[in-house]
Amino acid sequence: MESAAPSSLRPEHQPSRSLATLVDDFDLDVHGDPDGVEVSGITVASNQVQPGDIFVALPGARTHGAKYAPQAAEAGAVAIVTDEAGAAQLDLRIPVITLDEPRAALGGLASWVYRTAERAPKLYGITGTNGKTSTAFILESLLRNLGFETGLSTTAERHIGDEVYSSALTTPEASELHGMIARMSEEGARAAVLEVSAQAVERHRIEGIRFEVVGFTNLSHDHLDDYGSMEAYFEVKLDLFTPDRAERGVVCVDTVWGERLAEETRIPITTYSLNRAERADWTVEIWDQTADFTSFTLTGRDDRSIEVTIPFIGTHMAENTALAILMLVEDGFEIDAITEAIDRGIRNAIPGRLERVSGDEGPRVFVDYGHSPDAFEQTLKALKHVSEGRVIMVFGADGDRDKTKRADMGRIAGRLADFTVVTDYNPRFEDPVAIRQQILEGIAEIDGAEYIEVAPEEDAIRAAVERAERSDTIVWFGPGEVDYREVKGVDEPFSAREEARRALIEAGWPA
Numbered sequence: 001m002e003s004a005a006p007s008s009l010r011p012e013h014q015p016s017r018s019l020a021t022l023v024d025d026f027d028l029d030v031h032g033d034p035d036g037v038e039v040s041g042i043t044v045a046s047n048q049v050q051p052g053d054i055f056v057a058l059p060g061a062r063t064h065g066a067k068y069a070p071q072a073a074e075a076g077a078v079a080i081v082t083d084e085a086g087a088a089q090l091d092l093r094i095p096v097i098t099l100d101e102p103r104a105a106l107g108g109l110a111s112w113v114y115r116t117a118e119r120a121p122k123l124y125g126i127t128g129t130n131g132k133t134s135t136a137f138i139l140e141s142l143l144r145n146l147g148f149e150t151g152l153s154t155t156a157e158r159h160i161g162d163e164v165y166s167s168a169l170t171t172p173e174a175s176e177l178h179g180m181i182a183r184m185s186e187e188g189a190r191a192a193v194l195e196v197s198a199q200a201v202e203r204h205r206i207e208g209i210r211f212e213v214v215g216f217t218n219l220s221h222d223h224l225d226d227y228g229s230m231e232a233y234f235e236v237k238l239d240l241f242t243p244d245r246a247e248r249g250v251v252c253v254d255t256v257w258g259e260r261l262a263e264e265t266r267i268p269i270t271t272y273s274l275n276r277a278e279r280a281d282w283t284v285e286i287w288d289q290t291a292d293f294t295s296f297t298l299t300g301r302d303d304r305s306i307e308v309t310i311p312f313i314g315t316h317m318a319e320n321t322a323l324a325i326l327m328l329v330e331d332g333f334e335i336d337a338i339t340e341a342i343d344r345g346i347r348n349a350i351p352g353r354l355e356r357v358s359g360d361e362g363p364r365v366f367v368d369y370g371h372s373p374d375a376f377e378q379t380l381k382a383l384k385h386v387s388e389g390r391v392i393m394v395f396g397a398d399g400d401r402d403k404t405k406r407a408d409m410g411r412i413a414g415r416l417a418d419f420t421v422v423t424d425y426n427p428r429f430e431d432p433v434a435i436r437q438q439i440l441e442g443i444a445e446i447d448g449a450e451y452i453e454v455a456p457e458e459d460a461i462r463a464a465v466e467r468a469e470r471s472d473t474i475v476w477f478g479p480g481e482v483d484y485r486e487v488k489g490v491d492e493p494f495s496a497r498e499e500a501r502r503a504l505i506e507a508g509w510p511a
Ligand SMILES: CC(=O)N[C@H]1[C@@H](OP(=O)(O)OP(=O)(O)OC[C@H]2O[C@@H](n3ccc(=O)[nH]c3=O)[C@H](O)[C@@H]2O)O[C@H](CO)[C@@H](O)[C@@H]1O[C@H](C)C(=O)N[C@@H](C)C(=O)N[C@H](CCC(=O)O)C(=O)O
Pocket: 044, 045, 046, 047, 057, 058, 059, 060, 061, 062, 063, 064, 065, 066, 068, 155, 168, 169, 170, 171, 172, 173, 197, 198, 199, 200, 203
């Protein structure tokens, strides 16, 4: 794939629509004259405004978008949408539309501006705590092998056909999401795969979007700072599986949350499972696992079956692949066509998802974006299963995010890794020493756990590489493919991939 510079993903040629019609269609309360005003885009970010845009000034946790309305107008915004608090701050010559909840209305307005309801490619949505990005990449790869022009939106990258763009949020704000979908359509995409975070569902980022098939990977401890309890986190995920949002769904029932989702949803559901076969429509049976590939058979209750070999390590990757395959089955693709698409080869490197950065010599070194206890557990078990030598783990816990998972992360490291290097990972505004201490308290509970504390991260990966034998495996969890780290509000350039490669070269292992 060609790599392109990041830019605002929106149509390049967007026919304008009349603001007066928008006001009529949505029965909006407008201050100023909408007649003769033409709208060709919409955004919530003042620095993304293009001439002809509506700037939607949202209230936020840090600031109010209305503060930036003058810059937006300067950049060519033709109207402002905001709430009452925002409108009270404005003194502009362009029309101002006031809504009680502009964030909730954003998707509907963006869909109107970009006409996404009429032009959207077929949309597949993937949610769950872990495995979303991998599943999305695998599904995109299969759709391409099936002959589709595709689009992809994930935490790691966004794709439009062969073009690759960087990501910020996992699921963009509704205005940027509709713009991106319209651009995908403009570029000829007939199918698009979108990773859908819980935050996106809760914060109205997917309003005005309707998925053909939605898929659920799993639910485990993460984001409890946002949701307070697993129950609340689950309810948000369940909200994606409703008739307004999706035609049908595929759910992994290997977690109790998946089982509950399958029971409580109101859309038609197909279930699959690795270890609760008796309860699922499809079963995943793994029959070979090496450090290079995993083979499994996916068998339906009706005896349809597919044999699959994937260039990935671990049962969780077999589960993710099964989800991608079953989303296609649910969408009506024939098993033969899917089998052919698999045989054409699944893209084998997913950025930052157990991505190998070492060469053929020396220890295998992977970087991985996993930052939840469950992600650690799945990946460590997979690596232990296929690694000849020891599994050495490097990780930290991110600051200003769910603190309750840190000791758990430590316990899992102590239980499953042969050796752990505890370090930093995006401390943000927290004290990194205190974060490490919370992890160390968990790890210290495990009898016989071997570990050291090393900071900063570049020293930690070196400490791991120095201790590794040729047959060992090192996995560095957290940063994955991301090329910066967040310290005290500043994004510093930092690449785990490059640091790991450098450490290998310094230790005499050509990467
Ligand atoms: C909790 C959350 O989702 N916050 C998001 C939210 O912030 P906020 O509402 O507090 O906004 P704010 O920063 O106070 O700004 C208010 C408004 O002013 C606008 N503004 C602000 C400054 C300026 O110069 N110009 C301007 O127009 C902003 O665009 C915004 O609309 O709106 C901002 C603008 O879109 C987002 O950047 C911000 O995401 C923050 C960075 C974030 O970390 N979000 C995480 C929690 C998140 O959403 N994560 C999930 C993935 C989780 C996973 O997969 O594990 C995701 O989908 O990415």
